[in-house]
Structures are given as C-alpha cells and as structure tokens.
Amino acid sequence: MSSQAVQLHIKDNHVVMDNGVVQVYLSNPGGFVTRIQYNGIDNLLEALNEKNNRGYWDVVWSEAGSTGTTGTFERIVGTSFNVIVETEEQVEVSFTRIWDSSLKGKQSPLNIDKRYVMLCNSSGFYSYAIFEHLKEWPAFNIPQIRIVYKLRKDKFHYMAVGDNRQRLMPLPDDRLPGRGEELVPPEAVLLVNPVEPQFKGEVDDKYQYSCENKDLKVHGWISQESETNPAMGFWVIIPSNEFRSGGLVKQNLTSHVGPISLAMFLSAHYAGEDIVLKLQPNEPWKKVFGPTFVYLNTLLDHEDPLDLWEDAKYKMYEEVQSWPYDFPASHDFQKSSQRGSVCGTLLVRDRYISDEYIIAQDAYIGLAPPGDAGSWQIECKGYQFWTRANEEGYFSIKNIQSGDYNLYAWVPGFIGEYWNNVVLKITSGCEINVGDIIYEPPRDGPTLWEIGIPDRSAAEFYVPDPNPKYINKLYIDHPDKFRQYGLWERYAELYPNEDLIYTIGVSEYRKDWFYAQVTRKKNDGSYQGTTWQIKFNLHDVDASGIYKLRLALANANVSELQVRVNDLKQLDPPLFTTGVIGKDNAIARHGIHGLYWLFNIDVPSLLLSKGDNTIFLTQNMAIGPLALFQGIMYDYIRLEGPGPFSSH
Missing domain, CATH: 2.60.120.260 (Galactose-binding domain-like)
Structure with a gap:
C-alpha cells in the first residue's frame, strides 16, 4: 500500500482529500460527498445523480406537537468550510451550518458540524457530525438522522449484510412502474418484468435487510469484475453502538436496492413514535454521531469476490478494537482517557426455579441515561453503552462517556427488566465495580x-x-x-x-x-x-x-x-x-x-x-x-x- 502523505486540495467549489489510495471529493461549502476515486475507477458513487444526491447526511424533522414518525426531509447543507487538521498523517475538514431565527419553520433548528477525516495509508475515510440545539431555540422533533451513500448501479450488484444474508440484487429500474408492481406497504415491490429475468417473481423490500444494532457493524456492496477492473468492495463500518438510539436489539436499515448503503443513527423503525427525539421548550441538546468508516477493498488476481466480505469483516473487527478513536479533532468527541468503566456480576433470584442464585449468562447489561425500567428501549437523546455477560454472569463496560446513567439489564430466559435507579456518575478515568447485583424477575407462584x-x-x-x-x-x-x-x-x-x-x-x-x-x-x-x-x-x-x-x-x-x-x-x-x-x-x-x-x-x-x-x-x-x-x-x-x- 502507498505510504504517501495525506493531501488536501482546495478548489473553488470542492475540496479533495487524497492519501494516494483513495480520493474523496466534497462539495464546498455544502459538504456533500460527490466523488470517490479508488483503484482506477473515477467515481464509485452514482454520477447520474445530482451532486447533492450521492453521499450526504440528512435529517427528518417536524414542528413541536406533531405526531407520527414523518416530517420534513432535509439534506444537511454546509454554509462554511474549515480545515481542522492538515498533516502528512491526517486531514480533517468541517462543513458547518448555523441556524438563526429567520429560518424558523424552514430549517431544523440545529447547528450541525459535518466532519470528514482521512488518515495516511487508510483505504477509506471517516465521517462524523456534531448536532447542537440551543436552549432558547424552538422545541421540535427529530424522527431520523443518517448518512446515505448511493453507488453506481452499473457496477455494484452484489450486496452483503451478514454471513448468511448476501445475494445478487435487482436494479433500481426493476422497481419502476412496468417492471415492478407496488405492494402494501409501498416499500415492497413485486418484480414482474425485471431487466434480469432471474429476479422475476421476487419481492424486493429494503426492510427485509434490516438488522439489530448488535449485529449491524459492517454491510455493503461488491462490484462486478471486468477485464479492466477487478472486483471491489464498498463497506459502511459502524464501530460502536454508543451513538445509536434504542439499545442493542433496536433494528435499523442497512443496504438495499439502489445500490444504497446507510449509516442509521436515529430512526423510528421497529419502535414507532415513542423513539422520536422530541426536544422540549428550553431544552439544550448536543450529540456526536459517529465516526463511521467507509472502507474500500479490491481483489488481487483471480481471488473469490466473497473474500472482500471476509476482509471487510476483519477490518470491522480492527475498527471496533480501535474504539473510541484517538484521531477525531472535535472536543465533543471524548477520547478513551476521558471515559470511565463499570463492571460487576449479574445474578438471578427465582425461588421457583432454584434455591441458589442463577448465573445471568448472556444477559444484556447497559448504561443509558436515567429513566424508568426499560426506558432505554426508546431513549434517543443521550449515549448508551451495552455489553453481554459472560458464562459467569460477569460484565465489563469500558469507554463510557462521562455523564449520569442508570444501570439496566435483561436476561434471556427470564421475563421483565432489571433497573437500578441509583445514578452512576461516570467521570474521566473512573473504574466502578458494582459487585454482585441481583435481578428478581416477576414471580408470584409456581x-x-x-x-x-x-x-x-x-x-x-x-x-x-x-x-x-x-x-x-x-x-x-x-x-x-x-x-x-x-x-x-x-x-x-x-x-x-x-x-x-x-x-x-x-x-x-x-x-x-x-x-x-x-x-x-x-x-x-x-x-x-x-x-x-x-x-x-x-x-x-x-x-x-x-x-x-x-x-x-x-x-x-x-x-x-x-x-x-x-x-x-x-x-x-x-x-x-x-x-x-x-x-x-x-x-x-x-x-x-x-x-x-x-x-x-x-x-x-x-x-x-x-x-x-x-x-x-x-x-x-x-x-x-x-x-x-x-x-x-x-x-x-x-x-x-x-x-x-x-x-x-
């Protein structure tokens, strides 16, 4: 791999991050990803789309008092560009947009700072964003926050979201009237006359590829091999769940026909209005979403294209092990040294099953903002930190951002929720051992x-x-x-x-x-x-x-x-x-x-x-x-x- 220094080229209407492996073009000052060059391919993104419809952050928002899970769709458009870091090892750029009261009703009342990071020798790039709502601004709702990447439909036809969930995919054209027949709900389409006859009679629906957060760490696409270009992989890697709402078993969209790949941060899917983020009057709020990593890989001669999926999984494990990253330059992203840890052992007491304590093997144990039992399911404003207990019921949660939390748990095989209303105050470097904690599931008789x-x-x-x-x-x-x-x-x-x-x-x-x-x-x-x-x-x-x-x-x-x-x-x-x-x-x-x-x-x-x-x-x-x-x-x-x- 090249060891070329990372370079930043600033043009009139775009900037380019280039480390000799990948070149990423970003519109200036909008901050849209318009072009990704890799392995001799001029653009992995769909150049047939408008420049603001290839790689972008978006938010769906609605006025305070609105009900439901829909609202105004808004691609986040930066209005100013800044270079945050520019060294041989790293480039970090920022595209910000600042809200003011003249935009009331026309734009979500948020300050948003979109960041893109490229590291030396890295086959890809990172993105994260800081969302902020000031106390004096209007109350409002946010049903959705995500990043969208729309890839070239002539190149990327094979999709992978898991070891046993991967396949050749239909074309977006196959969903159009005449080729596809809309079903109920309309996201589902019966392919009646697809371009490729092999898909005839199949149903295509993006929700069929949803995934629980705990398993949603890498997904993406593999391109077709050609005489001039070997197969390539485009992968979205999400190394942490801390910034996603709803806990480990909340389900989110992954990749789907387009070809499209998503990084979902906040969504109402599989939870409904209860998980819509609702900012109240005089409520300040700030949260960092990401970083997530776009990873690109390619085959050497005559390898199996599915090796790209195996390599993407290996890269995902590397990224997970590197969390929290040490490179983001924003002070709002807490580094490992600023975080704390909690450990302990969870036991179950159910006298109708055993006179002894029962080990809470594989229990889900997490820290989430203070609430009631089970409130983590619909919590979406703060950060959550989850793990699974081992075969001894022991758990250790590391790298918890500083703040106030309750301890929550649930145990497969037992009904109900463990919840401890004692506030755990996480501070920089703290190591809290809660010892043995006992969950007594609801039980009145045999x-x-x-x-x-x-x-x-x-x-x-x-x-x-x-x-x-x-x-x-x-x-x-x-x-x-x-x-x-x-x-x-x-x-x-x-x-x-x-x-x-x-x-x-x-x-x-x-x-x-x-x-x-x-x-x-x-x-x-x-x-x-x-x-x-x-x-x-x-x-x-x-x-x-x-x-x-x-x-x-x-x-x-x-x-x-x-x-x-x-x-x-x-x-x-x-x-x-x-x-x-x-x-x-x-x-x-x-x-x-x-x-x-x-x-x-x-x-x-x-x-x-x-x-x-x-x-x-x-x-x-x-x-x-x-x-x-x-x-x-x-x-x-x-x-x-x-x-x-x-x-x-």
Whole structure:
C-alpha cells in the first residue's frame, strides 16, 4: 500500500482529500460527498445523480406537537468550510451550518458540524457530525438522522449484510412502474418484468435487510469484475453502538436496492413514535454521531469476490478494537482517557426455579441515561453503552462517556427488566465495580404452564411458508424465514373459519402458535380483530388464592389486547385490557420483534374451574387501510398458581 502523505486540495467549489489510495471529493461549502476515486475507477458513487444526491447526511424533522414518525426531509447543507487538521498523517475538514431565527419553520433548528477525516495509508475515510440545539431555540422533533451513500448501479450488484444474508440484487429500474408492481406497504415491490429475468417473481423490500444494532457493524456492496477492473468492495463500518438510539436489539436499515448503503443513527423503525427525539421548550441538546468508516477493498488476481466480505469483516473487527478513536479533532468527541468503566456480576433470584442464585449468562447489561425500567428501549437523546455477560454472569463496560446513567439489564430466559435507579456518575478515568447485583424477575407462584421462550422475540413460534407468489429467494430455507413478504396473510388461510386454539399439554408452540396475532380479512375486504384461545386443565383450584397471568409481548402495532377467562360473552369489560398500545410496525416490516411489553394480570380463583378452562386473548383493533398490519407478537405467556404463602 502507498505510504504517501495525506493531501488536501482546495478548489473553488470542492475540496479533495487524497492519501494516494483513495480520493474523496466534497462539495464546498455544502459538504456533500460527490466523488470517490479508488483503484482506477473515477467515481464509485452514482454520477447520474445530482451532486447533492450521492453521499450526504440528512435529517427528518417536524414542528413541536406533531405526531407520527414523518416530517420534513432535509439534506444537511454546509454554509462554511474549515480545515481542522492538515498533516502528512491526517486531514480533517468541517462543513458547518448555523441556524438563526429567520429560518424558523424552514430549517431544523440545529447547528450541525459535518466532519470528514482521512488518515495516511487508510483505504477509506471517516465521517462524523456534531448536532447542537440551543436552549432558547424552538422545541421540535427529530424522527431520523443518517448518512446515505448511493453507488453506481452499473457496477455494484452484489450486496452483503451478514454471513448468511448476501445475494445478487435487482436494479433500481426493476422497481419502476412496468417492471415492478407496488405492494402494501409501498416499500415492497413485486418484480414482474425485471431487466434480469432471474429476479422475476421476487419481492424486493429494503426492510427485509434490516438488522439489530448488535449485529449491524459492517454491510455493503461488491462490484462486478471486468477485464479492466477487478472486483471491489464498498463497506459502511459502524464501530460502536454508543451513538445509536434504542439499545442493542433496536433494528435499523442497512443496504438495499439502489445500490444504497446507510449509516442509521436515529430512526423510528421497529419502535414507532415513542423513539422520536422530541426536544422540549428550553431544552439544550448536543450529540456526536459517529465516526463511521467507509472502507474500500479490491481483489488481487483471480481471488473469490466473497473474500472482500471476509476482509471487510476483519477490518470491522480492527475498527471496533480501535474504539473510541484517538484521531477525531472535535472536543465533543471524548477520547478513551476521558471515559470511565463499570463492571460487576449479574445474578438471578427465582425461588421457583432454584434455591441458589442463577448465573445471568448472556444477559444484556447497559448504561443509558436515567429513566424508568426499560426506558432505554426508546431513549434517543443521550449515549448508551451495552455489553453481554459472560458464562459467569460477569460484565465489563469500558469507554463510557462521562455523564449520569442508570444501570439496566435483561436476561434471556427470564421475563421483565432489571433497573437500578441509583445514578452512576461516570467521570474521566473512573473504574466502578458494582459487585454482585441481583435481578428478581416477576414471580408470584409456581409455573402451571408456559408458552414460548422469554427472549423478547417471536422467532420460536410458527412462521409459515410464504405465498409462492411473493418470494425473496435469499430467505428460502433460511433461519430468518420471518423476513419473507406477506406472512400476515397466511393466518386466514391456515384458520379460515375459526381462530387459533392452543391446548396446553397437546399443542406445541413451534408448530401451533402462529408468530403474530394479526387481523382477519373478511369477504367484503375489511378486517376484523381475532380471538385466540388457550385451553388448559386444573386438577384443583385454590379458592382463596390469586393466580397470575404473565403476558410478554415482542411487538404491538396499534393494538388492544383483551383478556377474558372462561366466558368470552359475559365478561365485558374484560378481566384485563392493555388499552391501545404500540406503533412499531414490525409485522409490515418483517421484523420478528419491536418493543418489549410485559403485563402481569391477577386472575381471581372464582373465575377458574376445576378441570377444563379457557383463556381468551382478543386483539380487537382493525381500523382503516392498514388494519392488516395491526396486531401483536407474543414473546412468552405463563400462568402461575398462588404462591406458597397462600392457604393452599
């Protein structure tokens, strides 16, 4: 590799960062990435697009008081350019735009400083940005912040977002009217007359390539090999989750037909309006997003193009190990020496499983801004720092930015949330050992029966085969079968006349519990809610005790779940209702979970009978054109008998 010094060339309307390996052209003062030269290719970005529509930061914003997850789309246009660092080893440039009150209603009330960094001998470049809202500025909402790269459609046809999630992709032209038929929701398109016949009959939908943050560290494209150019890879590497909202299992978009690659920082996908960043009156806010790394690689003679993916993964591991980077010049990006650490051991206490403490193996443990139990799911203003406990329940979280945090955790195999409302104050260089911390999951009595696995996902339930008319070939015989299009419509085909009935001791949740309680399409084209039944037998009923029904949901989308016991018709109002909850749209977007909900319901013994019993679960919301996507996914259901301290 060349060891040429990094050079910065400043022209009238653009600047060029050049380290002899890669040349990156940035519009001046707008700060758009207009051209990336690498390996003899003049531009990896789509030169057919306008210069502000190739590589850019964008924000979606709305006025205070607005509801929903949409708003005004705004590409971030710099108005002044500054050189921050210019040495042989590093160039860092800044494109800023300053807000003033004359722009009220026309531009998001933010100061934004977009930074681009190139290092010596580096096969790529970094980008990060500092967003700031001053106290006296208008309150407003931010549903989305991201970076977008639009690559050449004549070059990049093979996409990779994971070891088992990569394929040749259709062209953007295949989604146009005449070649593609828009489905519901409109992001999904059936390819009826694609340029390449091999894609005919497939569904293309960007949400089929979504990924949980914990697994979303590298994704991108491999170009076709030609006589003059070997295959190349274009990769977006996201080395940390600290600046992304919603924790490790929040799902975000990756790459999709375009060819497009994204770095998502803030989005409402799979969470809904609850995770929209809402700045209140007199609320100052500042946050650094990134840096993320665009990595470029190329093949030596006659190697397998898929080696580029393996190399990109190796590079990703290097970048993760280098976090937090030591090179960003902004004082707002905290270096390793300014950060602190927290360690400890998480144990579970559930006396109905064991008299001993249970090791919280593989638990998710994190620091997020102070809130309530589970508030990290929708936290989007600050930074979050997460890890997984080892086989001893030990955890260590390093490089935590200074500030105030609560400690949060959840343990696969157990319901509920650990939350410690003691504020942990992280300061430069601090090392906090919290020792043994004990999580006592909700539990009132012994398990009488259970359905599913408490892991915040509906993946263990019955996911049907897709309609053969709506296939994505990648997900045939794939563990992520739930990503196929249209699975919600299979419910009415499997249960044409009556809803799902599940019998404890006879039914098996992997085969007999449909992955989502969706609405039912009627003959007139409208939709209606559905009522599922759980049938079970009790040898005896403790007349003086209270039974407990635990309902853990992995997803809810404009749904109301009502619970009745043994009498569907008479019990009105129901024994329990969630009220209308959820806007995470995971059913329509092929996610097997959205936000997690836990409901703990007292079931008086007088409602139960010795012998046969039935619990009725009614999702009664079915309103408007998107009623087919209203519904819930269950994570886990358990009925507990009265505890040992009753007179039983």
